[in-house]
Structure formats: C-alpha cells, structure tokens
Amino acid sequence: MSVRNVAEAVAIGILLLMNACGGSKQDMSVTAANVQPVTVGPGPTNNVNALFATVTICTLGNASNCQAIDHILVDTGSTGLRILSTQLSPSLLLQQQMDSSGNPIVGCGQFANGYTWGPVKLADVRISGELGSSVPIQVIADPTFPVVPPGCSSIGTALNTVQTLGANGVLGISVFQHDCGIACAQSASPGIYFICPLSGCQLAQVSLTQQLQNPVGTFSQDNNGVIIALPLIPVTGAPSVNGSLIFGIGTQDNNAPGSAQVIPVNLNSGSFTTVLNAVTYSNSFIDSGSNALFFADGGIPLCNSNVGFDCPAATQDFIATNQGTDGVASQVRFSVANTDSLLSANPTSFAFSNLAGTNSDATSFDWGLPFFFGRKVFFAIEGQNTPAGVGPYMAY
C-alpha cells in the first residue's frame, strides 16, 4: 500500500523504549497522550472521504467500566458527541440528564441531511490520553424515547442507524463549545431540545451546561481546540489514510500553531469569506464531515452518475482566497477532478483530495475533507486563548 503515515508530522511524540518487555517486534514510537489516531477508509458503509476515530465512553467516575467505540465520524461541522444506542453496551449505565424539575432532556441534533433524536446522557469521555468528566453526550435512537416529536422528525431523514449515519457515532469538534448555545438557553424555539416526561415530549429551554458539549472543551488539559493532520495523498486517491487528531493548540510541544494562517470566524455561525474567480462566498466553512468541496460554480459540468458532484472534462486547478473576520486574506490552491471517472478508475480508493460538488447556496464554500489532505488544520474553540489568538478561529 502506498499510503504514508502522517507520523512525521506529529511524532514529536515520545519514543518509549520498552526494553523490559523484550521481544516485541512492534514499532516502539508511541504517539503522545494528546494524539488520537484517525483514519479515512471505507468505514461501515463504504463512503468515500469519511474521517473516523475511536472514542472510549466510561460510566461516570468509573474508569474500569468503559467501552471503546470505533468508527466515530470526526466532524468539525457539528458540536457534541453522539453515539448510536445500538453501539453502546447497556452495562455502561449512562446517567440521564434531567432538567431542574426532574424531566429527562432529549435532543434533536440538526444536520443538513437529517436529524439525530435521543436523550442527553452523562459520560466520562476518553480520547487518546485525554479525559472529559461528566460530559453531556447524545445517545441516538435510544429505545427509552421511541417517539420522535414532529418538531424534530420534520427536519428530514432519521439518522438513527449505522447505515443512515455512515458511522457508529459523530464526534462534533467544531469551534463552538455547545451544540446550540445561548439561543437554546434563552428559548425553546430553535427546536433542538425537548423534555420528555411520561406524558410526552415538549420543546424546552436548556442551560448551556446541560447542552451537548464539545468534548475537547471539557478536557482537563489541551482543551482550547484541536488539530486535524492528514498526509498528502496521490491524485488517484488512496484506499485508506492514517492521520492524527491532536488536542490543544500551543499547549504541548506537538501542537504549536507556528506560522499557520489564522482565519477568525463569525462568532454566531463559524463562517468566513472565500473568494474564487471574483465570486465572494461570505458564508464559508471548513468541515471534516463533508466528503467533498461544495461550492456553486456554474462553469464546472456536473456528473451523470454521482449526482451533485463535479465532472470536468479534465482536472481543473483553482486558487481561492480565504479571508477571516479580521480581513486578512490568504490563498488556497485546490483541484477538481472528474468524480465519475476518478471513482470508477480507482475502485479500491476511499480517500480523494480532489472531489468537489455543487452547492445550492451561492454564498457558501464548504471546504470538506479534501481540503485536509496535506495540511494541519486548527480549530480553536470560542472564547479560548491560544498562542495564535482567541477562538473561534480556524487555521492551517
């Protein structure tokens, strides 16, 4: 396999010489406590450009009652850890989050392609060597709350199985600390939180601390943001890619922002501005959970087979400009290949750096997973200090 590990980018990690173990043939370089290996590969549903990590869930305060769950989608476009109930062992006995009147709080995770319905529960979350204690997470499709209220199911498709979610869960590590934020603390109107007494579910306000949290912000250290580091891959794609999810920005030797270009983002939406061919996309974002670069460009022919994706006659190269809310602009190069021919010519590849598709929002450039290959991309959480400034920002 021609896939290269990204280790050199992150292996400032410690070299442990475990001579005492004698006879081990394994590579003895061990990643640092703040580095979680991540992979791009077929995953449970054979999707292309899906980034996965393994996350360990523990009963509150009980480090010996834990379960490691693989193929959790790493998603910088959402906030909070959400896991399918079918993937969780009942023996974890996760504690239900209650409101001040003792009613169970149930969430409606909103995604462009549908919703995740399920209770908010408290767990200790371990990723690499980091620990978040008593973290509100969502258990998707928990049979305790089988009836989805219309206010949630009306969003679209139920993302309630491995097949529909494309993963066993979602690790939402955006630049925000809460999935909804102040809007849901002040009003029930966003439709993201419900209380569900036995009489039935109703919309509810939920305080910030009881909402789903970005797990990274709950860590006792390395908690001001993350870095996603993926290696460059061939233009023909790769069957699988190994990379790193590094916690903290400027908190350890291995996560310094250095000379990374910082893009401060809108405090409410997490957006910045992309300019391409004199077209301004004022509502742009970097999303590891999108499997392509999605932007409206009437000049690029669309595919016949892969509906909504781009199929230019030959690969096209572009230079875009990204501009943060501080007005500083910088250039980004990217390529758009013919999705139909690329996928058919490389049937064993699941990672591609040159996939793009159309976007019905002419003001939005969605920098999906192709953007991440060959880069270290930083996501600083809102309100958090880092050596490169206060979050929220993205950087690379």
Next chain:
Amino acid sequence: MLLASIALVMLALPICGWATLGESSVSTETDRASMNASLRILPASNYSIHEIQAPSGLTVREYVSLSGTVFAIGWQGPVMPDLRQTLGSYFDRYTASAARKHAGNRHIDVRESDLVVQSNGHMRSFSGRAYLPQLLPQGVTVEEIR
C-alpha cells in the same frame, strides 16, 4: 442581489403564512402563529416571494407563481426548517430519496424530474432550496431561489 431590486410591499403582514410546495399559497395562519413568525411579501416580475422570519433566526422564502402556486422554497438560518410542512406531499419522497442516495453524506442533492431538494450547511448555519422544475415560471432561473 435579486431582493435588492425588489420593492418591499408589506412588513409583518398579519395574514397568510407557511405554505406548501406545489399547493396554493392559501394561508395557514395557525402555522405562522405557532412559529410566532413575521411575514412579508416581495413581488418579483413573474412571481412573488413570501418571506417568513422565525424567532430562531431562520428565514424561509416561498416562491409563489402568478396563479398562486408555491413552486419553490428557499431557507437560510441557524436551524433547519420544518420540511414536512414546506414540502408537503413531497416530504416523504424527499426523505426516502435522501436516505437512499445520500446515506452518510452531509450534503443533499436530490434531483428528480419533478422535484429538486438541495440542503447544505452545518450546525448553526444551514441553507437550502426545493423546487418543482415543471412549475418554474418561464424565465425564472434556479439561482433566484435561495
């Protein structure tokens, strides 16, 4: 750009509301009231836009032909719209098609001969549109629907 050239006729019109794709724009006052939303109507050359602003910050625009049929819906805001209401009888087709063709994908682009639904964005910033290609008034481009 489009709306900038359109005169604002009425603000917070106390009638009408959430209409449904493919049906007449006859009001559903209860829906508007339950959303506690405000409505304004913006006339364009050969259709009008019923723009609904919900307290959540969500904006839904319904594109109504001169004969009174809703031929398109556009949305933008920090939360997703009630697509069951706005897509009406097309909602079940949309969800079935989205689940079948786009399982695991964040970006929805359902294109059938008589129904297009496109949904984009991320938590705290969503946008999308739905339209009935066969009912688009002559001269109306898809780009106008937003």
